[in-house]
Each structure stands twice: as structure tokens, then as C-alpha cells.
Amino acid sequence: MDSKTVGILKGVSTATLTTVLLKKGLRNVWLRGTKPIRPGQERLVGPAFTLRFTPAREDLATPASWASPISTRAAIEAMPEGCIAVADAMGVLDAGIFGDILCARMAKRGVAGLVTDGVMRDAAGVLGTGLPIWCDGIAAPASVAGLTFVGWQEPIACGGVAVFPDDIIVADDDGAVLIPAALLDAVLAEAPEQEVQEAWIMTEVDRGVPLPGLYPMNDETKARYAAFREGQ
Amino acid sequence: MDSKTVGILKGVSTATLTTVLLKKGLRNVWLRGTKPIRPGQERLVGPAFTLRFTPAREDLATPASWASPISTRAAIEAMPEGCIAVADAMGVLDAGIFGDILCARMAKRGVAGLVTDGVMRDAAGVLGTGLPIWCDGIAAPASVAGLTFVGWQEPIACGGVAVFPDDIIVADDDGAVLIPAALLDAVLAEAPEQEVQEAWIMTEVDRGVPLPGLYPMNDETKARYAAFREGQ
Amino acid sequence: MDSKTVGILKGVSTATLTTVLLKKGLRNVWLRGTKPIRPGQERLVGPAFTLRFTPAREDLATPASWASPISTRAAIEAMPEGCIAVADAMGVLDAGIFGDILCARMAKRGVAGLVTDGVMRDAAGVLGTGLPIWCDGIAAPASVAGLTFVGWQEPIACGGVAVFPDDIIVADDDGAVLIPAALLDAVLAEAPEQEVQEAWIMTEVDRGVPLPGLYPMNDETKARYAAFREGQ
Amino acid sequence: MDSKTVGILKGVSTATLTTVLLKKGLRNVWLRGTKPIRPGQERLVGPAFTLRFTPAREDLATPASWASPISTRAAIEAMPEGCIAVADAMGVLDAGIFGDILCARMAKRGVAGLVTDGVMRDAAGVLGTGLPIWCDGIAAPASVAGLTFVGWQEPIACGGVAVFPDDIIVADDDGAVLIPAALLDAVLAEAPEQEVQEAWIMTEVDRGVPLPGLYPMNDETKARYAAFREGQ
Amino acid sequence: MDSKTVGILKGVSTATLTTVLLKKGLRNVWLRGTKPIRPGQERLVGPAFTLRFTPAREDLATPASWASPISTRAAIEAMPEGCIAVADAMGVLDAGIFGDILCARMAKRGVAGLVTDGVMRDAAGVLGTGLPIWCDGIAAPASVAGLTFVGWQEPIACGGVAVFPDDIIVADDDGAVLIPAALLDAVLAEAPEQEVQEAWIMTEVDRGVPLPGLYPMNDETKARYAAFREGQ
């Protein structure tokens, strides 16, 4: 993903992105149950690198499985710099998918961040790695207490949204939103203007303008806004 | 609502209010799933101005609907100064009912605060407006991604509690509690004394008095408390 | 519980404890839905003193019941110094099991802390007592609005885990973990070494060592680690 | 609703209706959690007459409230012949909205049927009235144990779907589907043909034709189907 | 429990019982999530014999535990003839509390029936024993896959209701209802008359009498009903 695209999307809130995508007919692009692990994480932008878990089975999900060729370790070594790891943990809240060691290695490899509908473990250690993380909380038990890792770079479900490898993820204080790869250009074309428009409307509200006719804009307001844009 | 009533209720915790109402047979007056959006919001007191949503229907819940005569915009323009907007969002957690623009307008109109069993969107912008809010979290998508607005000043459900227009809402760190309008005078008569009593009991606990006989008070303790009250 | 045991366990994270117990076949030892009531609470260690609630029944769960011989008040007076009160609130989130007065008395009696799958009431007052608490949130209503207290020092369920009197509880930022009393010695023997091992692995990750072969360790890594341990 | 419309819709399954509506962009028209109360109820078709409940409040939801002007009794007396009563019970499963007496009166008034996301009470009595019912089960307690009735012929939520008065309801073994009033003519124009097409495809499957190219139809299959239709 | 009491309660529906108890202020007496295991089971009446489970712990919940002194087997041998076993399974739906062998033994001992908020296993075998059962479904795994049995004749939670030993249970097609032992006489005094009254109202509805004034009865209707009762 080129740095210009990243730059543009770093300036667009996930709230605005969902509005732009809704106008294109996509209502289900916000990943439920994933929040910033710490306040003040800056907006995260990047292509999805997917990870997939199924439920634990006592014969498969064991500490020994961590050395298997299909393991979270192998997946991490396959992650390219700048990607966002997106993990389908099926919303399981009582087994932490990663702890400090795996997060430290991801940070070392230049992974941009981690997004999951599951939880992390070893909160103190994970925060210490500095990796930006969106998740649904913290739990002490290891992934194998509840989950079996089965593969990477496959289509997944995360927070009730279908994520395919290389879809674009944007995450901020409002959570994480998916932009389907095929819609990226259209979103880049419209989203920044939407941001400018809403900022101008806020200045109108500050002036005491009532909402009807202002938001959404009627013809008179559109004309005033056009004048403002020309004047910039 | 007169300022004296507001003043009295600002001095009573929601915990105490639920105890007073329980003694009158009301067990279901605490709105589930609504919390202060930021720490340290001061206690909020005011009459309820209700808002009602139903689920989204693709033919109705569209950005175009925001200009309809029955819209959240029109409802906001109808809110009197000092009211608390109470929104029945059916506990939907994946569509934010309001963002920065609508909250800014509510603040401008002198609305005292907003209480909902749903979520807000555009967290940073909403916090910037300074409007006191109790809600169940944050989500990027707009209300129309999951909800259809259908009216205001009707009876609603909010957090599992029936709220009628002009019932009284008190909200603090423990969440939001409803006082039925018809019970307001009785609550005003009893709640402040309950607060004094519990504060005195805390001083007794600090002195090392064991709980049985102290809380609830037996006759001996009641006598000591009466003496304390006379001595004030 | 002797102070040496407490001292050892204060140096072991709950994440490590779950790994040690998983290797012994115990997957279900982490109490769901209980978190530190405030950030930065230090790790809590102690034997469980259990409390049990059933649902409220209007003829039983009344303010009057607080003076009954089987009451939370009587239970608190029976708690030994250094114990951790573990309350089975059946995950009820709309009735606070304890408020400031009961927490103050527990602190006064030297109770080490409180762990529950339910919620507290009167957040400000409870925080003021300084009692370390792990719970699932805050609600204004009193316990009798949703719960009937039925006894203490019985086997209970808490957060989906069976807790027997005198099982050991350890709680930190990752939540609360149970060590069955019969497994305590085995855990004490293994857990500290596990902590050292994981700390050493983190230094290897910092050096840029990839995960496969490192975590879990293959024979070459084990040799390097053995050398490190000898050199200490 | 004229009898010709009813006749056409009685010949179309709810499964087919959802497919027709999906092609028009409506994904959320199937009412969750409502099933036929007895096997073999014939397909039900009619305009919605809506009923709305909020949660119980001990000061409002009492047996005495049954005599209030805003009561389920008054609502039933307002129901026109041939309508389908659609009750928003907020999915409450532990308070039966109606028992034998109210159902008997609805049957007496010629109400076509009842659809709710809540439950009925007095199963034996209700079945005895013969009223066709789609609901989410049975519970002994009366509505006032969990619900407060607040009005009729308002927009409601039922099973996660927004229902407006005079929307059309069709219910069969697959549950209940809403047709927005404004889309009725379009649905009537397309649905019967869809039924014929799927029936023909079934005969092809019976002949052993594989699915790719058959369902959905490719051009060759479309030609064969066109020939079949001409030949009818 | 004497046979006259059983006889009276066999003639009263659980729907009527909940109404009688509601008028005494008890709203929470219906056990959620428990239904007849087969259609047409006749109404069940008897005193509760309680059983209590906590979650499974791998070191406790094993097939070996079935031979422990505190086991479901020992509990069954302690059940008196005519009692109703009421099992608190914490609503666990993926571990069957009893199968054919234990049910056969209960039937052999003259236990009147079994009520639980959990599930049974070995459906075919259990039905073969003829024991009347109210439960929340069927699951193949044994209790120890999810539950640890901890005792009998203690206060329990079942389906969200507090059940004490010797409270009275009545179960029919509408589910199971608890009558607190202390309220039995009051219920026996009022419930049969309530049944007669509702039956008479049904005959009025059959005659075409509208609901307002009839149900609940106004003074004119009460007079007509009094005349009917005198005439009997």
C-alpha cells in the first residue's frame, strides 16, 4: 500500500468511512467488539493479513502445537512490513490469542498493528511492546485453552465482518472499519471531501444554525458551502 | 423542573435513590448498559425527553431520511432547555445514534445531557462538544446502518426500564436511574435523610463497629443515631 | 497461607499460572467477567472465602433481610484476615453486591480483597475504602434488587469456575485465576522457572531472533537457555 | 386488503418473498424468533395491526392496568377483521403477552392471526381458541410480570424488523416476513413467477441435472425454461 | 405434602398460579428455560428436592467422581417418594445432567418428576423410563463434561428463580412455577376460585361480550358473575 494512500486515510475518521461506504450500499463494514487497547492510539491504516482460529480440541490445542508448521509463530514470520494482522478469534473472550513474546516479534518485523475480535493476554507485557492493538479485552489463559490456530491469509470473519486478505483496515477511537480492496479508489475520491463538509457544518452549528436544512444540507446551505469552498 | 429540586437531587447518589425506590416496591428503575462516556462527569439531573428508534429497514433508514420531518434533527429542535434526552436504541451496539454535529447542537440548545442504551459515534468529536453523555460505548457506523428513528416524547424502553416523558432522570458514576414523575415528592422527602444516615454509619465503621446491629440499625444504634442528629 | 507462598505467587503473573495449570490438564481456572475496579491495583494473592447468592425473590430479598442471621453482614464478620472474598453473583450485572459500608468493614477486618463475577454499587464510596476489588462493573441498585444471599464457605461458581473454600486466588491486570488447593505445591515448584524462561525469551526476541525454534524452544535454544541459567 | 392479493400471496412461500425482496435491496424483513405455535398452520396473509410493549414498571404494570383506556383490551376492540396483530414484546420470553381469553376475543372479532417476538401464556387454552399464532414459545406469567402495554398502531420493532401499521405480513412454516406497503405491487408482480421457476428447477434436479448452470440459470437453461413456459 | 393439596393444585394451571402470586407481590416465580420433555405430560405437583451443580473442573468433574459420597447417585438415594427433584444446572446446555440409568432409578424410588434449567442426555433412554421431566433440551455429553455436582437440599437457583427445599413446584405445558412454602395456604385459598372465574369469562367471550368491563370485571359484570356462582 503506497504511502500517499496511507496518508489520505490517516486523515479520515472511521465514522466518515462508514458513511461513505453506506452510500455505496455497504452497511456491515465495522468490526464489532474491538477497541483500542490503550487510549490515544493514533489512527491505524494498512492492508489486512488474516489469521484464523477454530475452537480448541484437547487433542490439537496444546502447548506442543505451538511448534507445528501451521502455528501462530509461522504466520508471524510470514507477515510483511506495514500490514495489519487481523485475527478471527470467533469472539472468544476467555483465551488470549497473543502475549508479550508474539507481540514483541510482530513489532520487530514492522507489523503496523493487530486487530482482533478476541482478547490479549499478559496485558502489562503486551503494552510494553508498543504494538498498536485493537481487541476486546484481556484474559490470562493462553490461546490453546480455547482456540486452535488453523491458517493465515484466508477469508475470515472478524467481529461479524467478512475480511479477505488485502482488504484495507482503518482503526481509530471508534473501532476498526474494513474497506473492500475493490472500493478503495472510490473511497479515496470521496472521503476527504466528506470530512471537509462535516467540519464546515460544525462551524455552522457553533454559529447557532439549527439542524434542519443544515445537516443534511438543503439547496440554500449547499450554495453557502460552495461559496465557502471556493473562498478557500 | 425547579432549581431547588435539581439542587436536592444533585446531592443524592443513584445508589441511594434505588434504595429509596426499592422500599416503595420499585425494583426496575436502573437503566442497564449506560455508563458515563468520560470519567468525572458530575451528577446529572433533569426531566426525560424521550427519543425512539426501531431497527433499520433499507427502504427507510438512509442518509436521505435525515431530512424527513420525523428525524433526529427535528426532535433536537423540539428539546427544551434543561431536559435530558433519553434515547431508546434497543441496546444496539453497532450503530452510533449521534455524532459530533448533533451533540454540538444539543449543547447549543441547553440540553442538560444525553442518556442512551445505545452507542455514540465519532468519539473524539462528541467529547469535544462537552455534552454530558451516558451511553454503552462507541461505534463508527451512523444510526441508519442499524436503526430507524420513529418519534419523540413517547413512552420508551431504555436499558430495560420503561421511561415516560417527564419522568426524572438522575445519572452519576453508578449509571442512570429513573424516578417516576408521580413519586418525585416522596423521593425528595426521604432521600436526603438516607444519605445522612449512611454517612453516619460510615463513620461508625471507621471507628471499628461491626456490621450486625449497625447496618441495618437495631434499636440501640437508632438511639445513638438519633442523638447524633439532635446534636447537629 | 504463609507469607513465603504469598511472596512467591506475587511474583508470578496470572498468564503464567494458567499455562502451568494447562500443562496439568486444567483449562478452566480463569474467572470470566471480573476485572480490576481501578488501574494499577497490585497483584492480589490469598485463600478464597466464598459467598453465595441466588436470584431475588420478593418475599426474601428485602432490606429487612439484611438483619437476618444468614446475611452478607454475618458473612463479613466471619472472614479471617488475609482471605480473599469470592462472591458468586451468578454474573448478575444490574444489582451491586456491596457498597461503601460493607467494603469499609471488610477493609477494617484485614480482608485482602474481593473478587466477584457480579458488580459493585456506589463506585465513588467503594473506591474510597481502598479495598482491592475485581468485579464486572458498577450498578446503582442494592443486591436485594436482584439477588438473595444464601450462605458462605460453600462450593460456588464464579465466572464459570468452580471455587471451593481455601482454593488459592491470584488476581492481576489479566483477571483472577484459581489454583486448586491440592495443586498449590506443584504450581509453586514450576511457576517461577516459567517466568524466568519467558523473560529470557523476550530478550532473545529483542535481539531479533525469529519465533520458530525459540518459542517453544527447540534443543539448540534449550542449550543456550541452560547456559544462560548456569551463568546467572 | 383485497381478496385477490391475499390469494396470490397465499401461494407464495416466505422463502420466495425474502428472495424477491433481497433483489430489491431489503435484507432485513424476516422476523426473528417467531414460529408457528402448532405444526400445520396454513400460510397467513394480512395487513399488520401493531401493538407495543415496554418493560414492566411495578407502579404501572399491574393487574389493575388491564382496565386502563390504554390497554391490550382496548387495542383488541380496535382491530379490524382480517388484520394480523403484530406485537412488539421486545423478545421477552418470561411473560406471556396474551392467554386464552384475549385470543378468544380476537378470534371472535375475525382477526386473521397474531405474530409476536414474545410468548403466549396458558398454552392449552390458547390452542383451544383456534387463533393462528406465530410466537417464540410459552410462559406462565402474565404480561404485567415483565411488560407494560403502551399503545397500538404505531411503528414497532418485532424480531429485529421495523413494522409500520398496514405493512403486509406473510407467515408460514419458515416464520413471518414483512412486505413494506410501498413495495406490495412490485412483489405481487414478481413473486409468483419466481415460484414457478423454482418448481421447474426442482424437476430438473429430479432428472439429475447438476447445479452449476441450472441454479442460477445460465443462458442455455434460461432458453430451456422459456420453452417450458411457452409450452404451458 | 398431603394428597388433598396435590389434588387441588392439579386442578390449577401454572398461568393462574402466577397471577395469584403476582397479586401478592411475587413476579419472579416462573422457572425460565424448562419445558415438558414430551407433549401431553400431565400437570406435576410436589415439594422440591434440590440438587446443585457448579462448573466442571478437570480435577473434580471426572467419571471417577460418580463414586464419591457427594454424588448425584447418593442424592437420588436420599429422595423421598413424591418429591420433585429440582436441579440447578446453571442453564448449561451442553452437558446432560442425567441419562437413562439415573432417571430409571428415580422412577423406581417413586420420585414424582424432575425439573431443571439444564438438559438431559440419552433422550431415547430417558423417555423410556417414563419419568416426567421438565428440562431445556438434550445433549449427548455427560454432566462431568461441563458440571461438578456439589450437594443437595440446599437453596439453589433454577431458571432464574430461588428455590429452597420444600418449596412447592407445579409444572405443566406452560412450564414450572414455584410456590414459596410459606404462601401455600394463601394460594390454595384463592387459586381455585380464580380458575372458575376465568372459565366463566371464557363463556362470556364465546357469547360475544367485548373485553372492556368483562376482563377485568367491572361492577356490573361482578354482579352477573356473583349471580352465576349463586346459581351453581
Add this chain to the structure above:
Amino acid sequence: MDSKTVGILKGVSTATLTTVLLKKGLRNVWLRGTKPIRPGQERLVGPAFTLRFTPAREDLATPASWASPISTRAAIEAMPEGCIAVADAMGVLDAGIFGDILCARMAKRGVAGLVTDGVMRDAAGVLGTGLPIWCDGIAAPASVAGLTFVGWQEPIACGGVAVFPDDIIVADDDGAVLIPAALLDAVLAEAPEQEVQEAWIMTEVDRGVPLPGLYPMNDETKARYAAFREGQ
């Protein structure tokens, strides 16, 4: 799978299979939320052929997608005779994964049955095909209203259990159980004896033998059972 294996497993209940697997340390092998679609379906045995869905995305889950190379149609054409299709529908209950046409084609191809944690659509049509089905209910909407099909013969989650291609599925009135392929021989060696043993215990219960010592068997009972087995 050879017919002898099928024959043996057709004689073993899923309840017995879970007990045998529990003794080998596997607690999580029963698929939650899947039941026989009609009463009296005979026990189903076969190797799993897996199907995987993710959530719907409006740009992907469309009727047009049914003609894609990665579609449920293509998957069905790849199913071998005698397999059991096991579909991971993520427990979605408001979109039916298959209707009559797809089930008819599966029956035509000799598929032994279908097991899913999701629901079917077009109940009447599906029952008409005669395909044995275990599912979690019925819903009118098509799969694309809630699900996107992404592949077959991959590891999946179904009802909270990890299922790999060619694991063995056994389904009866108690639901569906998974036997990991690697454990099949061990299960075949033990399960039939377990069935004989439990049947003999039932005859003992019929004779009036109390449970302690009988189930589980103490040494004296084991001797009697050994004598019975020798005598056969």
C-alpha cells in the same frame, strides 16, 4: 469409510461416544445447537465434508454470487457419496444455508446427511427431499442475506467444535458428535462394550438395585457383570 465401521457406529449412541471420548481427555466433541430436523431420523454415520461461511458483505453475498466458482453449488458437486456435509454457519439463525433445490441435489448425489450450526430455509421443501438433516431451526431468508460462502474441505468451527475434513460424525436424537479421525480405532474398540455394560446396568436398576456401587461399578458389581458377560 468402510461399511463395517459404519455398522458398528450405527449401534452406539452419541451419549456413549462422548463418555468414551471424555475418558481419553476430549470434553469438547458435541456440536452445540444442532438437532434433528424431524423426529425419528435414524442414527447418521459418516466422514465430514466441510463447508465454510463468513458474514455477509453486500458487495459479495448476492444472488449473483451463486454462479461463482467458489459457491455452495460447486461444493455440492464435489461431495462424495456417503459423506456428511458439515457446514460452519457461525451459528447464524436468520439466514437459511440451503433450501429444497440444494438439498434435493445432495440427496441425488448420495450424500448421507447434512449437519450445521445454522438453519435451513423452505422447511416444507427441504423435508420433501428426504435428506437427513441436523440443524438449529428454520428461517426464510437465503444464505446471502447473512452469510458469504468461502470454501470447502477446510478446518471449520461447527457448534463450538473444531471439525477437520474426514473426521467422523455420528448424529442421533442427542445431536451430533465428532470422532477425531486419529481416534476412530480406539473408539471402535471400546464403545460397543460400553453400550453392553450400560444396558446390563439398566436391567439391574429395573431389579431395584440402588445406584451406589452399581453405577459406576464397584468390585462386587464388576464380578457380577463379568459373570453375566461370560454367560452370554
